[in-house]
Amino acid sequence: MTDPRTGLTRRRLLGTALGGAATMAALPTWAQTRTLNILSHAVHERVLGAGDADLLSAWKSDNGATLSFTTFDSNPLQDRLFREASLPATDYSVGYLIDNRPTSEIAALFEPLGPRNAADPIEDFADIAPGLIQGMTVDGNLIGIPVRHATQGLFYNEAMLEEAGITAPPETLEELIEQANRLTFTSASGTPVTGMVLASDLAVFPVMFARAFGGDFITADFRLVPDRGAMEQGLSALRSMFETGALPRSYATTRNDDMVSWIQQGRAAFTVLPFARHAQLNNPEQSNFPGRIKAIPFPGSASLPAGTPMSAVVEAWAMVIPRNATDKDLAWSYIREVSSKRVTLGMALNGNGPVRVSSYADPALIERNPVAEIEARVLATARGAFPPFPEAARAQATMLEEVQLAVLGRKSVADAVSAIIDRVGPLMPA
Amino acid sequence: MRIDRLLIGLGKGLAVAVLLAWSLVPIAFVVISSFKPGRDIFAVPPRHAFSPTLDHYAALWTRWGVFFDGLWNSLLITAGATALAVIASTCAGYVYSRNAGRLLNGSVLFLIVVRLIPPIVITLPLFPIVNLLGLNDTHLVLMVLYATFFVSLGTVLMRTFIDQIPRELDEAAQIDGAGRLTILRRIIVPLAAPGILAVAVFVVVFAWNEFLFAFIFTGTNAKTAPLVISEMIGSIDGVDWGILFAASTVQLAPVLLFVVFMNRFLVAGLTAGATKG
Numbered sequence: 044m045t046d047p048r049t050g051l052t053r054r055r056l057l058g059t060a061l062g063g064a065a066t067m068a069a070l071p072t073w074a075q076t077r078t079l080n081i082l083s084h085a086v087h088e089r090v091l092g093a094g095d096a097d098l099l100s101a102w103k104s105d106n107g108a109t110l111s112f113t114t115f116d117s118n119p120l121q122d123r124l125f126r127e128a129s130l131p132a133t134d135y136s137v138g139y140l141i142d143n144r145p146t147s148e149i150a151a152l153f154e155p156l157g158p159r160n161a162a163d164p165i166e167d168f169a170d171i172a173p174g175l176i177q178g179m180t181v182d183g184n185l186i187g188i189p190v191r192h193a194t195q196g197l198f199y200n201e202a203m204l205e206e207a208g209i210t211a212p213p214e215t216l217e218e219l220i221e222q223a224n225r226l227t228f229t230s231a232s233g234t235p236v237t238g239m240v241l242a243s244d245l246a247v248f249p250v251m252f253a254r255a256f257g258g259d260f261i262t263a264d265f266r267l268v269p270d271r272g273a274m275e276q277g278l279s280a281l282r283s284m285f286e287t288g289a290l291p292r293s294y295a296t297t298r299n300d301d302m303v304s305w306i307q308q309g310r311a312a313f314t315v316l317p318f319a320r321h322a323q324l325n326n327p328e329q330s331n332f333p334g335r336i337k338a339i340p341f342p343g344s345a346s347l348p349a350g351t352p353m354s355a356v357v358e359a360w361a362m363v364i365p366r367n368a369t370d371k372d373l374a375w376s377y378i379r380e381v382s383s384k385r386v387t388l389g390m391a392l393n394g395n396g397p398v399r400v401s402s403y404a405d406p407a408l409i410e411r412n413p414v415a416e417i418e419a420r421v422l423a424t425a426r427g428a429f430p431p432f433p434e435a436a437r438a439q440a441t442m443l444e445e446v447q448l449a450v451l452g453r454k455s456v457a458d459a460v461s462a463i464i465d466r467v468g469p470l471m472p473a
Numbered sequence: 474m475r476i477d478r479l480l481i482g483l484g485k486g487l488a489v490a491v492l493l494a495w496s497l498v499p500i501a502f503v504v505i506s507s508f509k510p511g512r513d514i515f516a517v518p519p520r521h522a523f524s525p526t527l528d529h530y531a532a533l534w535t536r537w538g539v540f541f542d543g544l545w546n547s548l549l550i551t552a553g554a555t556a557l558a559v560i561a562s563t564c565a566g567y568v569y570s571r572n573a574g575r576l577l578n579g580s581v582l583f584l585i586v587v588r589l590i591p592p593i594v595i596t597l598p599l600f601p602i603v604n605l606l607g608l609n610d611t612h613l614v615l616m617v618l619y620a621t622f623f624v625s626l627g628t629v630l631m632r633t634f635i636d637q638i639p640r641e642l643d644e645a646a647q648i649d650g651a652g653r654l655t656i657l658r659r660i661i662v663p664l665a666a667p668g669i670l671a672v673a674v675f676v677v678v679f680a681w682n683e684f685l686f687a688f689i690f691t692g693t694n695a696k697t698a699p700l701v702i703s704e705m706i707g708s709i710d711g712v713d714w715g716i717l718f719a720a721s722t723v724q725l726a727p728v729l730l731f732v733v734f735m736n737r738f739l740v741a742g743l744t745a746g747a748t749k750g
Contacts, residue, residue, distance in 0.1 A: 113692035116707025323711035329511040
C-alpha cells in the first residue's frame with residue numbers, strides 16, 4: 044500500500060524503522076572498549092608520563108592492558124565519579140577521589156580495599172603517609188589508596204623582601220603580618236605591591252590562620268570551632284591586614300588563580316599555595332621573578348606553646364574502585380603498580396606530590412624540587428581543612444560568608460565567630 | 474535643530490561604542506593575550522606593546538592534543554545536530570504551515586513549553602537511561618539532544634518562513650501529480666532556504682559551545698572542545714593562561730566566522746513574519 048501524498052510504501056517504512064533500530068543497537072558496541080577505564084583529573088594522567096617515559100609501560104605489556112583516561116576538572120570529576128558509581132554497572136574501574144568527599148554514604152559506593160591489600164599487598168604499605176591513609180578510611184574501611192597530595196606552604200618573593208630591607212622570611216605569624224605590612228608599598232619598578240594575597244572563597248586560609256593560634260574550624264572528630272579564642276585571633280589577624288591594605292581591596296573577589304598571577308607579576312609579596320606550585324611560580328615563561336619565589340612552612344603564632352606543631356592544610360587524592368566496576372582485579376593491579384615506590388617516585392619527578400615518605404629522601408627528587416625537604420616536614424603534621432560530612436559544602440560556604448564579613452569590617456570578629464558556631468552547628472553530623 | 478540632530482547622532486554613536494566595547498573588549502583581550510608572552514598577559518600596568526608569539530599555540534598543540542580531538546568531536550556533533558534539527562524543523566514547519574486543527578494548534582504551545590524547561594532538569598534523569606541504552610560517550614547522543622532542544626524553535630521559525638510561500642505553488646504541483654514529500658523537497662526547501670540557514674545558525678552556535686549535556690553524557694570518545702577548555706581552567710597544577718587563551722581563540726574562530734558569514738540569514742530568521750498581516 045502506498046501513501047499517495049508521500050509516496051511511502053508500508054514495506055519501505057518498516058524497513059527504514061528496522062534499519063534505524065539495528066543501527067541504534069549496534070552503537071553500544073562501538074562505544075565499548077577493552078581497556079581499563081579510569082576517571083581522573085588530567086594531571087593524574089600527565090604525571091604517569093607518556094611514550095618512552097611511560098611509567099606504566101611494563102605493567103601494560105605484562106597485563107596486556109591499555110589505559111583509557113577520562114579527565115575532568117576536580118569538582119565535575121567527583122560529580123561524575125559518584126554518578127557512575129551509583130549506576131547498576133560502570134565501565135570505569137578506577138576513579139580518583141578527593142579526601143574531603145567520602146562521607147559514609149559516598150564511601151559505600153566504593154570497594155573496601157583492606158581485604159585486597161591483605162591478599163595482594165601494595166609494596167611497603169607502611170611507607171605511605173599514615174595521615175593520608177587515615178583520610179581514606181571511612182567507618183573502618185580503607186576505600187582509597189592515596190596517590191597525590193597538595194600541602195599548603197607560605198610563598199614569598201625574595202626580591203621584594205630584599206627591596207624592603209628584610210633579610211629573612213618570617214618565623215612567626217606576627218612577623219609575617221609585620222612584614223606583609225612593610226611590603227605594602229610601591230616597588231622600584233612602579234608596581235603597587237600588596238603584602239599578601241589570599242583567595243576569599245577557600246576555607247584553607249581562615250583555617251590556617253586559626254591553626255596558627257592553636258585553633259581550628261572543624262576537627263577530625265567533628266568538634267566545631269574547638270578553641271573560640273584562637274579562631275577570633277586568626278580572623279582578627281586577617282582583618283587587621285585588610286585594614287592596613289596588606290590584603291588587597293579586592294579581597295572579596297580574589298580567587299585562587301589571582302594569587303598565582305599576582306605573585307608572578309610582583310603585585311603581592313606573600314601568598315599561601317600548595318608547595319607543588321613552586322615550579323609554576325618560578326617558571327621564566329610566566330613569572331617576572333623566576334627563581335626568586337621561595338617557600339617555607341606557614342608560621343604559627345609566637346603565642347603557641349613551645350613544641351606545638353603548626354598543622355598546615357593538606358588535600359589528598361586517592362584511587363578508588365567503584366563497587367559496580369566491571370574489572371576490579373585489573374583495577375587493583377593498576378592501583379598496586381601506581382602505588383609502588385618506583386612509580387611514586389617517577390610521578391614525583393613529574394611534579395606529583397608524593398604520598399610515600401621515602402620518596403622525599405631520593406636525591407633526584409631533592410635536586411629537581413628545591414622545596415621537597417620543607418614539604419616533607421610540613422606534610423608530617425598536616426591535615427585536611429575539615430573532615431568530610433554530608434553538609435560540608437554548606438558548612439564551608441557559611442563559614443566563608445562570616446569570615447568575609449569579619450575581614451571586610453561589616454561585622455565584629457566576635458559576632459562572626461558566634462555566627463559560624465550558630466549556623467554551622469546544625470549542619471554538623473549527629 | 475541642527476545641534477539637536479548632532480547631539481542625537483553623538484548619543485547614538487556613544488551608545489553603539491559602549492555596546493561594542495562591552496561585547497568586544499573581552500574577546501579582544503582573549504585573542505590578543507593568546508599572542509602575548511606569558512609574563513605580559515596580566516602585567517600591571519598593562520603592556521600594550523609586545524612581541525607577538527605563537528608559543529602558546531605550539532604549546533596547545535603539543536601539551537593539549539586532546540583539545541584538537543575535542544574540536545573534531547565538536548565539529549561532528551555540531552554537523553549532525555544541525556542536520557537533524559534542520560530536517561525535523563523543516564518537516565514539522567511544513568506540517569504546521571499547511572495544516573490546521575485543534576490538536577496541531579495546541580501542540581504549538583507544547584513546543585514553546587519545551588523551550589522553557591531548564592536543560593539541567595532533564596539531564597540527570599536521562600543519565601541512567603542513556604547509560605542503559607549504551608549511548609553514553611557517543612556522538613549520537615549529543616546530536617539527538619542538541620537537535621531536540623532546537624527543533625521547537627526551529628519549527629516555529631520554519632513555519633513562519635513557509636507561511637510566506639504561496640499555497641498556490643503547492644496546489645499547482647499537486648495538480649501536476651507531486652506528493653507531499655516531492656513538494657517539500659522540490660518547492661518548499663529551495664524557497665525556504667534562508668529560514669533553513671537561520672535555523673542552522675542557531676543550532677551551530679548552541680551545539681558548538683554547549684557544555685552541560687557534553688559534560689553529563691560524554692567522557693573520552695565524544696568529548697567536545699568546551700570540556701577540554703574547562704579542564705584547562707581547573708588545572709590543579711596551575712592555569713597556563715596563554716594556552717587557555719590560545720584554545721579559546723581557536724574555539725571561537727570557526728563559529729565567529731560562520732556567524733559573520735551567515736549574519737544576514739540570522740537577521741532574516743529573527744524578523745521573518747514580522748510584517749505579516
